[in-house]
Amino acid sequence: MKYKGAVMNDSQMGERGLRHLLSLENMPKEIVIDILDRAGEFLSAASGGAKKVPVLRGKTIFNLFFENSTRTRTTFEIAAKRLSADVVNLNVSTSSQSKGESLLDMVNNLVAMQADMFVVRHSQSGAAHLIAKHVPSGVHVINAGDGRHSHPTQGLLDAFSIRQYKNSFDGLRVAIVGDVLHSRVARSQIHVLKTLGVDDIRVCGPRTLAPETVSDLGVTVFHEIEKAVLGVDVIMMLRLQHERMSGTLLPSPQDFFRGYGLTEERLLLADNDVIVMHPGPINRGVEIASSVADGPRSIILPQVTYGIAVRMSVMAVLLGNSL
């Protein structure tokens, strides 16, 4: 199942603004800022004791997960419930798909049940785009990760996290380390950071995982982590996705850590105020030393908190644009 026909850009804009969140590529800066600002409001409300708000009361949101990811699904489920929406979880591998119902027939049926939003996770790039192209106006799609292509809420929450700790995106030096080639997270991070004005983005990994062609995305490619993190303000580690790689590309966990793992020594090469990020779940001793993950420069757990606020914000912004 390849969704080659899907249009990858601009299909997320509607007449009243952002209609779907499919990709961060070419997303207008003012929309990114709007989402981050609104997330900030939800975060403040939660700190003030108003974790749950009636913004989406009566709305029906489907978590449509064609690829198992309890963690990601949970963050969307919580975000939707805190907005007072009704949430229905559909893990599709074990249901309709196995009876031969096609993707779009299934989506048509859920739309007919008066769905307001689909949160879509799929192993195939373009699946969320295909659904977004297909649904009628008033129905919204959030891409919760599609193949190697995009994971836009992760990119947005990373941007939000950086904004919480850094005064400005101008002049920021950011290193992204790990399996850049297969990472939808990295692609989304790069797109949003460039939109926000970050010029100095360095990606780093072994040649098999960070080939020179990645520079097409407007980043500088490094193969030595010591050079990549030199003086940077932000280090974003990627998760090694064992399941996405054929065996030969991937070094052993020990080899990877030796070559690219973020250790305390390597951290010293970065700026004094560097922040360390990871989309989670972390592989301790593979991408990152435990002392760094749990250390004072790590903002890995705050990222999770911000992730809920950002997902609430995206849901509220999209549904706000359907009125």
Added chain:
Amino acid sequence: MKYKGAVMNDSQMGERGLRHLLSLENMPKEIVIDILDRAGEFLSAASGGAKKVPVLRGKTIFNLFFENSTRTRTTFEIAAKRLSADVVNLNVSTSSQSKGESLLDMVNNLVAMQADMFVVRHSQSGAAHLIAKHVPSGVHVINAGDGRHSHPTQGLLDAFSIRQYKNSFDGLRVAIVGDVLHSRVARSQIHVLKTLGVDDIRVCGPRTLAPETVSDLGVTVFHEIEKAVLGVDVIMMLRLQHERMSGTLLPSPQDFFRGYGLTEERLLLADNDVIVMHPGPINRGVEIASSVADGPRSIILPQVTYGIAVRMSVMAVLLGNSL
């Protein structure tokens, strides 16, 4: 596990009206009309923006699915949530049953948790009846499909769908095509249509799937679809249930389509204003040509929308009768 002892009729009536929805056989016409009218009200409210209503706030509804059916469970889950009830999904094959707990012991326990309603799906005919017979007053059972026997909410939503498109049930000519023998959907459709005054009901399929004995239900049996659909106002296609048939009865999908699939040519034989229905999910190119399923005479997707309203109505009517 056969529930042979279960009483199949009238066990659904209580002192204050309909107490359980188990079967449409012999259901009084005024109750059917009441359910359809109330469904119409929920549908109107949803169109007016009030998709969610507080009718069942504080009630606890268990989706008790002994047979996996994500699609059907989802429609009941949404209906219950839109009525503001609390819903607990129990997929029983993987839980208590495997530990040897008996059906009625499990039901007793859930009743003791102060359940208000059970939505029961089971592969054995009579399972919902057995539960209904067993639960105390104040607890209600909806049969969401039991073996080959009955699928009453499907029959009701089909009746509702027809009423949305046709002025009257009087004089209506209806063809039901496919595997009539094994279909709980067909049985429920026939019962409700006869109750509503439809005299001309034609069932059609190969002799193995639509034997002459089906005429006992008060319908005319056809083996040629061209004759069955001639001049009809409504064509109801059934889903081929591969899993319910032994191999020899079932023609190949290609053979079935050649003999009984609803094509554009065959559709021309029906009345100009014919509506085409299917309980879903459709098998394109098996029961129905894609061009017909997606064409102007098809009301397959509206049926899904009406299905939510009808299920909300049934829940509200039953629980209204417990006060």
Added chain:
Amino acid sequence: MKYKGAVMNDSQMGERGLRHLLSLENMPKEIVIDILDRAGEFLSAASGGAKKVPVLRGKTIFNLFFENSTRTRTTFEIAAKRLSADVVNLNVSTSSQSKGESLLDMVNNLVAMQADMFVVRHSQSGAAHLIAKHVPSGVHVINAGDGRHSHPTQGLLDAFSIRQYKNSFDGLRVAIVGDVLHSRVARSQIHVLKTLGVDDIRVCGPRTLAPETVSDLGVTVFHEIEKAVLGVDVIMMLRLQHERMSGTLLPSPQDFFRGYGLTEERLLLADNDVIVMHPGPINRGVEIASSVADGPRSIILPQVTYGIAVRMSVMAVLLGNSL
């Protein structure tokens, strides 16, 4: 995975009272009484039609089940929903754990999602304690069963059940029959009954399942059920946990019933007003004769009802102590 480092006592008390519910061992009597009293209020409210109350609106409760138990999970899910909390079910064996995420990293992530409470079920003794020790203030842990160690909400609901039927715990004679050795239920029952002032607690089973060492808990050990139940006011049968025992310890179901099953004859040996209890689900004809389970002395189903009220009470008490 053994959580040997976990502290087993007093780690559940906070500055404002009970912070976690991990074990009933050494729990102050006034806290037990407070939980039972509050459960009584929820039970009364439900009888009065107010089954659902807004006590925990906006709170997020995670059912963190590392061991499959649909029944127990359902009782906590219902309790949380009746308190108007948002509930997220996580069956962990099939998710993060399989990707190698450690227990505490997973908990850290859920805490970062602003969890208010974890209901933890785990096959390893001490798992809930480990989590409780780890979470920040404002986050609460309920042990929903950990290995052979403890199942405190079961103990509390059993105490509540006894109080509903008996005037006083003073002078009460209680027999606990079955696999005492492997039963977290028995341990919790013994702890809470002793706290409430029950002096005459008799445990009974074959030597393999009720060895003399059990008397360390302050109970009298019997190997003949006829002697154990003689004149008692309460008989608590335990569930045979096939999955927890190596083959040689366990007699066949028939042998067990012959030796220790609660029959009508044996029941006659107890006090006239004896009540019969079982944590469920019952194995008919193994631990208990059907006529006894369904008979006038059995309070097995009321226990289930009380179990919801007690779990609501525990949740409300714990979260009340975080303000």
